[in-house]
Amino acid sequence: MQAVLWRRYGPPESLTLGEAPMPVPGPGEIRIRVHATTVTSGDARLRGCRGAGLFWLPLRLVFGLFRPRHPIPGMEFAGEVEALGPGVTAFTRGERVFGMAPRGAHAEYLTLSAEGCVARQPAGFTHEEAASLPFGGLTALLFLRDVVQWRSGEALLVHGAAGAVGVHAVQLARHFGLRVTAVASARHAALLQGLGAAQVLDRATRDFTEGAARYDAVLDAVGGTSIRGVRRVLTPRGRHVFVNFGARELARMLWTHLIPGPRVLCGYAGGSQADLLVLRDLAEAGALRPVIGHAMTLAEIAAAHALVDSGRKRGALVLRVAPPIPA
Numbered sequence: 554m555q556a557v558l559w560r561r562y563g564p565p566e567s568l569t570l571g572e573a574p575m576p577v578p579g580p581g582e583i584r585i586r587v588h589a590t591t592v593t594s595g596d597a598r599l600r601g602c603r604g605a606g607l608f609w610l611p612l613r614l615v616f617g618l619f620r621p622r623h624p625i626p627g628m629e630f631a632g633e634v635e636a637l638g639p640g641v642t643a644f645t646r647g648e649r650v651f652g653m654a655p656r657g658a659h660a661e662y663l664t665l666s667a668e669g670c671v672a673r674q675p676a677g678f679t680h681e682e683a684a685s686l687p688f689g690g691l692t693a694l695l696f697l698r699d700v701v702q703w704r705s706g707e708a709l710l711v712h713g714a715a716g717a718v719g720v721h722a723v724q725l726a727r728h729f730g731l732r733v734t735a736v737a738s739a740r741h742a743a744l745l746q747g748l749g750a751a752q753v754l755d756r757a758t759r760d761f762t763e764g765a766a767r768y769d770a771v772l773d774a775v776g777g778t779s780i781r782g783v784r785r786v787l788t789p790r791g792r793h794v795f796v797n798f799g800a801r802e803l804a805r806m807l808w809t810h811l812i813p814g815p816r817v818l819c820g821y822a823g824g825s826q827a828d829l830l831v832l833r834d835l836a837e838a839g840a841l842r843p844v845i846g847h848a849m850t851l852a853e854i855a856a857a858h859a860l861v862d863s864g865r866k867r868g869a870l871v872l873r874v875a876p877p878i879p880a
């Protein structure tokens with residue numbers, strides 16, 4: 554089968570399209586014919602094995618100390634179930650599924666556990682639309698529900714609102730009854746208003762930490778907000794939440810747990826089947842609209858990574874996977 558090959562950590566050009574053996578589903582696994590996948594900020598980070606500060610070593614221990622342990626990258630996918638391993642009863646052949654794999658989604662075929670982060674696609678979604686949801690959607694869901702611990706009626710500011718995590722956070726927060734202020738470049742204003750932001754601040758000209766508005770939570774979806782500055786605009790029980798963080802933010806999280814007042818919080822979003830089902834139900838209820846900022850093909854993998862590296866991605870960057878050539 555065709556697959557992206559990842560043989561060393563490095564720049565986008567270190568990824569090439571090549572041939573890989575067809576994966577065989579083991580007991581409890583399914584094989585998926587991938588129709589669409591994505592390049593996420595997580596994929597770009599792993600490609601170069603870039604982990605903030607202390608996270609570099611754990612990343613290398615998990616993914617390979619000197620070079621990638623697994624030769625095919627890629628997490629998000631949408632496609633159809635093509636083969637069932639022994640003992641699988643939860644899926645049927647031909648069923649349209651989507652989800653997040655730990656790796657291996659940048660290929661024509663992917664195997665993963667039927668109990669992993671995989672589920673039937675939201676009804677009415679195309680493969681491209683379904684593939685655009687899990688990474689940003691699950692991260693936004695877990696951060697809003699488990700870290701921010703949102704309460705209806707609260708004022709939330711989302712910094713970096715036009716990225717994959719941001720566009721889902723804006724939509725989910727609005728759905729859960731929060732008042733959302735989005736911070737992004739001016740070119741994203743119409744999109745973010747359409748997704749439910751009550752106000753959009755141009756990050757180039759407006760510093761929200763200097764304004765008079767107060768927020769119950771600030772969700773920093775990309776990193777870089779000033780802890781001291783944000784503290785000024787938080788309510789007394791406010792939360793400053795970092796999706797992207799390093800040792801400095803972790804230290805402040807520990808410190809703000811010991812003193813009264815606003816808290817700094819960091820977290821990690823995994824991907825379980827149970828949460829994917831929650832996400833799918835929200836998508837089917839119309840609470841989540843797919844935001845596909847860029848559509849490319851699997852063959853354009855290096856250009857896709859370069860675009861993500863630029864920090865200018867809007868929503869999801871989806872890669873279409875062409876049908877395999879019959880043998």
Ligand SMILES: NC(=O)c1ccc[n+]([C@@H]2O[C@H](COP(=O)([O-])OP(=O)(O)OC[C@H]3O[C@@H](n4cnc5c(N)ncnc54)[C@H](OP(=O)(O)O)[C@@H]3O)[C@@H](O)[C@H]2O)c1
Nearest residue numbers: 594692713715716717718737738774796797821822864866
């Ligand atoms: N903790 C976890 O479990 C977890 C899970 C998922 C992701 N993450 C991390 O979360 C971060 C965001 O992920 P993502 O997928 O949403 O990224 P993304 O889609 O690549 O975000 C791109 C967006 O970020 C904005 N941006 C870039 N630089 C900015 C800056 N200096 N200030 C404000 N906005 C900026 C850009 O908007 P403009 O056009 O306005 O510049 C662009 O639209 C990544 O660092 C990722 O590694 C963490």
